[in-house]
Every structure is written in C-alpha cells, then in structure tokens.
Amino acid sequence: MKKMFDRLALSLLPLPLLMAAAPPSYPEKLRDETLAGDAVAWDIVEDLTTEIGPRLAGTEAEARARQWAVKRLKALGFHNVHIEDATMATWVRGAETAEIVSPFPQPIVVTALGGSGATPPEGVTAQVVGFDSIDALRAAPAEAVRGKIVFVSHAMQPNQDGSGYGYYGAVRRSAPAVGTQKGAVAVIIRSLGTDYHRNPHTGLTSWNGVAPIAAGALPIPDAENLERMLKRSRNVTMHITLTPRFVGNTATGNVIADVPGTDPDAGMILVGGHLDSWDLGTGAIDDASGVAIVTAAAKKIMEAGRPRRTIRVIWFGDEETGGAGSRAYFATHKTDNVVFVGESDFGADRVWRYVSGFAPANKPLDDRIAAALFPLGINRDKGEVEAGADLGAWIHAGSPGADLGQDGTRYFDYHHTPDDTLDKVDPKQLRQNVAAWTAMLSLVANAPEKIEKLPPRPERRQ
Structure with missing residues (x-):
C-alpha cells in the first residue's frame, strides 16, 4: 500500500521536478554542458580568421592554414593528426x-x-x-x-x-x-x-x-x-x-585528426568541413565555423572517455574551387569501413532540423538521436541526406549519415563576400550547433548495435 501511495505522490509532482528527478543520460549530459558554455569552437573560428584570414585553395595562405590546423588539433589532444596531400589546378584573382x-x-x-x-x-x-x-x-x-x-x-x-x-x-x-x-x-x-x-x-x-x-x-x-x-x-x-589567371598545379590537402575507438570492427565515423575559403572575406561562416563545430563536438566526446567507434575529423582542402581534397580522400579511403558521415558547411546559425539516412534496422538509433536533439529545438525532417560537397560521396556509396540543417535565412547575405567575417558568428548559436553535434555523435559513436550499410545511391546531375 505504501508503494502505491508513493507512486501517487510522485505522479502529482510538477513536471519540472519530475524531469529533474531523472539523471541525464551520457549524450544529454555532454549536450547540456556544451550548450552552457563550451568555447572550443569559438576559439577555433576566432583564431583561424585572425591568424590566417582568407585561405584560397592552392595558395600559400591555404598551406599556412594546414600547418596551423595541425598544431591546433594536436594541442586539442587529437590522435593521428596529419596532412594528406593532393594537387589541384589553381586560379588566383x-x-x-x-x-x-x-x-x-x-x-x-x-x-x-x-x-x-x-x-x-x-x-x-x-x-x-x-x-x-x-x-x-x-x-x-x-x-x-x-x-x-x-x-x-x-x-x-x-x-x-x-x-x-x-x-x-x-x-x-x-x-x-x-x-x-x-x-x-x-x-x-x-x-x-x-x-x-x-x-x-x-x-x-x-x-x-x-x-x-x-x-x-x-x-x-x-x-x-x-x-x-x-x-x-x-x-x-x-x-x-x-x-585573374591560372597558375598551374599546386598543393592542397586534408588535415586529419582522430578520436580512437575501442572496437575497430564497429566501423569509423567521418565528420568534417572545409579549411579553404574564398579570398574576399576571412571565411568565418564558410567554413571556419563548420570545422570548428565538428571538432569541438569530437573533442567533447574524447574528453568524456574513449568511444566505441573511432571518430575521424577531416578539415578538407579545395572545397570552394573544385573539390580536389574530397576526391583525393575518397579515392584513398573508399574501402574503409565508414558507418556514418556528417558535414557542417552552412554557417553557424542555429540547427533547426535533423535529416537522417539509416537502414531500417537502425531506426532505434535514429529515434534516440531525434529525442536527444529535440530539447535543442531541432525537429526531425524528411528528405535525402546530402552530407555536403566533401562527404557526399560516402552517402552515395552506401554509408549512413545525417544532416543537421542550420537556419539559412541570413546565410546568403554574407556567403562568398567580403562580409564573411567573425562578427557574423553568434556565439550562442554556435554553441547550439556544437551541442547538437555532440549529442548526435556521442550516440552514434557508442551505439551498441551494428550500424548497417545502405544500397549505393546514384548521384543527381545538375
């Protein structure tokens, strides 16, 4: 009888108290800590745009950015930090x-x-x-x-x-x-x-x-x-x-950094954005913010303990002027066991929708991600996952993935212009991005179930 009255008393508690009585799960805890004040992403965006500035692909500035990225990623504690070189036909203004x-x-x-x-x-x-x-x-x-x-x-x-x-x-x-x-x-x-x-x-x-x-x-x-x-x-x-002129073939490359997993057979996660930028602005929203968001999320998970699956962070070269970096990476690594991909390359305003691409067998994982994102104001949406210009090839090859869609209402006010500068990045919205990526990646990286591959998907021609 006492148990019955205890349950009745609990049911009459105000909803906020009921919610507070349940301890947050591991991904929720990381999500909420990030939202409360994580500064890693902001520091990356500020330092990259201040210390390097414009990073046109194939130029000396992009080369300096790669060396800068290696030092930063090592300082953040990532493993296996290195550059994978590529070449490209280079154009200058x-x-x-x-x-x-x-x-x-x-x-x-x-x-x-x-x-x-x-x-x-x-x-x-x-x-x-x-x-x-x-x-x-x-x-x-x-x-x-x-x-x-x-x-x-x-x-x-x-x-x-x-x-x-x-x-x-x-x-x-x-x-x-x-x-x-x-x-x-x-x-x-x-x-x-x-x-x-x-x-x-x-x-x-x-x-x-x-x-x-x-x-x-x-x-x-x-x-x-x-x-x-x-x-x-x-x-x-x-x-x-x-x-303008073409100056022949020059170097570009991808900067790689890993959060090692405990189970090599569980597959690898690839997340990234692009390091290069157009030369008119300092590339704050396109795409210093993107590489900062995924890097800060991966670091948060790394600090919490070793995940089951390896998370590989890639800062791609030459996204803007032809995609030499992504082509080189896919050509070299296409036989890797990649079980999830995601890219951030649409600025730094708040994430408002989640579009997923999992096999039917992984619907429970998909549902867990959607539930963890909902308190951030992110709704599940329908559509095909794209995974951006740099990681989209993996989606077409059959790897699962997801898009965390940012609010693009003001993005094309600044895109590819001299106005793409640090002041366009809202620190609070940037943290919401990192919190969303942290929740999603922590769930995928530690999912106990096998993540199934999908049938290859033909690329759409524009």
Missing part, C-alpha cells in the same frame, strides 16, 4: 573594375567568378545584352549575344533551408559557359545572394570544356541598377576589366 560607359555613365562593382578567364589588361568595352534567367540565355540566338557582354539575372530569395541556392545556382555555374558558346566577350551575373550590401558574391563557375572568358558577379544593388538601365535603353555599353 587579378584586377577587377567595371563601369557603364553610356548612356548612363557611372562606376559599378564587380568581382570575378572562380575559374573566370581574363579580359585583355586594358579591359573590353561592349554593348550589354540582358536576360532574366539562364533559360532565357540558352534560348537566345547566337547573333543576339555575339560580341556583347551578357548579363544574366535571377530571382533568388532568402529561405530557411537555403534551397534556392541549388536552383538559382545554375546562373553562376552555367551562364558563363553558355555565353561563351554563343560568342559573348564577357558574362556577368546578378550575385547569388540575398543582401542589399554593395558586396559582390564570388563562387565557382564551370566551363564544360569551352575556353574560359571573363566572368564576373555584380552586387545586387548594382545588378538591379543595370536592369533599370536596360529597361530604359537597348544600347547600354559597359567597360569591364578582369585579369
């Missing part, structure tokens, strides 16, 4: 100027897209022909383009999941090559951004076997100004000078 010559003379702001060809040193002057989409450019007859400077706009808008970037990104990836094939002397685009700062957004363009010509991006205020000019006159003339 040159002079960048533009102006409207007539009928509305004024300077405009431009930056070269990654992989852009060059104008003559004195630049080129030509009539501008405008298109409101990549499809409109593709449909245009060659005679409408030949000998002109092509301008391509688009209608990308901010959204939480950042999905507009994939769709509208075709303007940056493909418009210069299409313009080249139709005889343009240069191609400029409205930046793939959502801000109204007078900062252009750079990013890689693809030539698909055609000879590169000058290709640049205008900040959105200047792009909209050019659109207004084209509505007023069919004879807008621009002078543009872009003198």
